[in-house]
Amino acid sequence: MLDLKKIRDNPQWVEERLASRGRAYxxxxxxxxxxxxxxxxxxxxxxxxxxxxxxxxxxxxxxxxxxxxxxxxxxxxxxxxxxxxxxxxxxxxxxxxxxxxELPNLPDETVPLGRDEQDNLEICRWPDEQQPARKAFEELPHWEIGQRLGILDFDAGILVAGARFTVLRGAGARLNRALIQFMLDLHSGEHGYTEIMPPFLVNRESLFGTGQLPKFEEELFAARDDALFLIPTAEVPVTNLVRGEIIEEERLPLKFVAWTSCFRREAGAAGRDTRGLIRQHQFDKVELVWITRPEESGAALEQLTRDAEQVLQRLELPYRRVALCTGDLGFASCKTYDLEVWLPGQGCYREISSCSNTGDFQARRMQARLRRKEGRKVELLHTLNGSGIAVGRTLVALLENFQQADGSVVIPDALRPYMGGVEILRPQE
RNA sequence: GGAGAGAUGACCGAGCGGUUUAAGGUGCACGCCUGGAAAGCGUGUGUACUCCAAAAGGGUACCGAGGGUUCGAAUCCCUCUCUCUCCGCCA
The missing domain is CATH 1.10.287.40 (Serine-tRNA synthetase, tRNA binding domain)
Known part of the structure; x- marks a missing residue:
């Protein structure tokens, strides 16, 4: 939510910032x-x-x-x-x-101006500035690889739930679990995050706090007989840990990491990414959340994004970092970096992490504040969140990037300890 | 799911229709005292909105949430939420 006083004192500037998102408010x-x-x-x-x-x-x-x-x-x-x-x-x-x-956050001054994703600004690529080279054989999309390996069962997903649900079998299920474990260990063990296991169902207050309600209710799965919704991201329960709190300045920043399943109705996505694991109603994600002092949040976004990039680097997955332009920015965000992983099966980069600084936008909705050591003053906190990273899409990236000509898939070194020593997945038959 | 008890400021805890502008205590901050500390004494101690050009200083609201009764509600009534105890059921 925007600061009413800021709107009152500086209406032109606020309107101009809002307009940079590409529509008039x-x-x-x-x-x-x-x-x-x-x-x-x-x-x-x-x-x-x-x-x-x-x-x-x-x-x-x-x-x-x-x-x-x-x-x-x-x-x-x-x-x-x-x-x-x-x-x-x-x-x-x-x-x-x-x-x-219903008003979105004001884009930060450092966000590139633009209409839509075409105008997003590429910051860098990893491991180098080249687009990854094509292999000597025809690289398949992950749904074909996964079906040959017998680890992705799309028909079973449709059988037990419906479209946009998938059943992982055997090594696929194990791989999903290994990725979660690997990411949690990395962030909690090496990056200093506190691991959280939050509820997967949340109340309206929490969804209002992080900005999913009232505007995006149609994106959420709701419990029929209770005033609860399935979480679309761990950002909701984890960020809301500080709702209504006044936190002593010296305890900041708070850094949380949480694995959750995420549930999204994908209401506006009919016909898009209908094949494979890219766009599901349910997927796993490891989420990073920072709660910071106002003056720290800019630097925190850089660090949070680097922490997410670390996952891709350790897994040896080529990616690029993109700064979203004003027109592509999410509702609550004032600045966002997307990490896009290279998918050879589709010959393009796809979003695998989205790291956002929401400034005081969510904090104002949540009434989440800090108390300064000097002066005992109370101010709004800043909150940030980012995928660290999306598990289902990581699985996709692994299959497509480590596929071999014979249809097998090599497990990257970092993941092997979590796979019981398995080094390669081979097609069945 | 059934029965009962409860929810008051950072914390404990009194209040049960108007001398409460939320008693008292603890904690915290500042001051006095001290060689220094403790003890003691004194003062202060929330949040939001708003009035005033600003400061100083006012005003309003907030005793789990929302309604109601009343000239007046922390206090009475209704609904809901949550917590605790016991019983039942259950991974």
């Missing part, structure tokens, strides 16, 4: 509501002050056994009038909140 309603609300608030509070004063007087006089009927008579009109004002005020406040809650 009309803030007229905010200005009007805000001004009207303040006027109404003053009026209401003045009346409340009067009521309180007279009520106190009544109490005191009554205590002395004096007559209070004159004062009581005066107060009789006060009640309904006050109730009317309070109701108007409450309506106005919730209208204002509703408008504010």
């Amino acid at each position: 009309n803030l007229q309603k905010v200005y009007q509501l805000e001004a009207a609300k303040r006027a109404l608030q003053t009026e209401t509070e003045n009346l409340q002050a009067r009521r309180n004063a007279i009520s106190r007087q009544i109490g005191q006089l009554k205590g002395k056994g004096q007559d209070v009927s004159a004062l009581m008579a005066e107060m009789v009109q006060c009640g309904p009038q006050l109730q009317e004002l309070q109701q108007q005020l409450a309506t106005m406040e919730s209208e204002l909140l509703a408008v504010l809650a």
Whole structure:
């Protein structure tokens, strides 16, 4: 959520920043509501002050056994009038909140201007600046590799659940688990993150806090009889760990890593990535979350992204880092780096991690604050999140990058200890 | 799922319709005292919004959440959420 005071003090700048996302946001309603609300608030509070004063007087006089009927008579009109004002005020406040809650975050000044993903800025490639060379044989897409190996069973997914669900079998299931374990060990053991195992179902308050609600409800799976939703990302339960908290400055930054399954309805994605594991209703992801002081979040995004890149490097998967342009930025983000892994089966780079600084945008929704050592002042925290990294897509990348001419797939060194020493997956038959 | 108890400021804990602008204690901060510390004494101690050009200083709201009764609600009524105890069921 945006800072109302900032909107009030610097409307032009805010509108300009919002417009850089590629569509016009009309803030007229905010200005009007805000001004009207303040006027109404003053009026209401003045009346409340009067009521309180007279009520106190009544109490005191009554205590002395004096007559209070004159004062009581005066107060009789006060009640309904006050109730009317309070109701108007409450309506106005919730209208204002509703408008504010749907405005996206302001892009950071360092974010490249652009309309859509075409305008994203490539920062670097790994292991070098070349596009990875094609192999001497025809490289297959992962769904074919996986089916030949007998580890990806798309038909079974459809059978037990439906489209966009997949069953992993044998070494496929093991590989998925090995990747999770490898990533968690790396981040908690070497990068200093605290491992979290959060609930996979969350309430509305949490989803509002991180910005999925109210605007993106159609993207979520909901529990029918309870006010709970399946998490679309671990960002939701993990970031909300600080909701409503005031954290002592010296405890920051907080760094969390969590494996969860993620559940997304993919409502707007009909027809896209219908084959394979790229776009599923359920997938595993290891997520990184930082809670920082405001002045730290810029540097934190760089570090968080490097931590995510480490996963790809250790797994020897070629990738590039891309800075999203203003038009491609997510709702809550003020700056995002995507990591895109090379997929030879498709001959392109695909997103495998998205690392975002949300500044104080989520913190304001969550009322997550810090207390400064000096001055004891309270300020909003900054929150960041990034995939470290998407497990299903990593599995895809492994299959496609380490496939051999004979249909086998080599397991990279870093993963072998987690695969019980298995070094190569061979086609069945 | 059934029965009961409860939810008050950083923490403990009183209050159960108007002398509470939330008693008292602990903690914390500052000051006095001390060679230094402890003890003792004194002062202060939340959040949000708002009024004022700003500061100083006011005002309003917040005693789990939301409604209601009342001139006035932490206190009475209703609904919900959560916690604890016992019973049942269960990985």
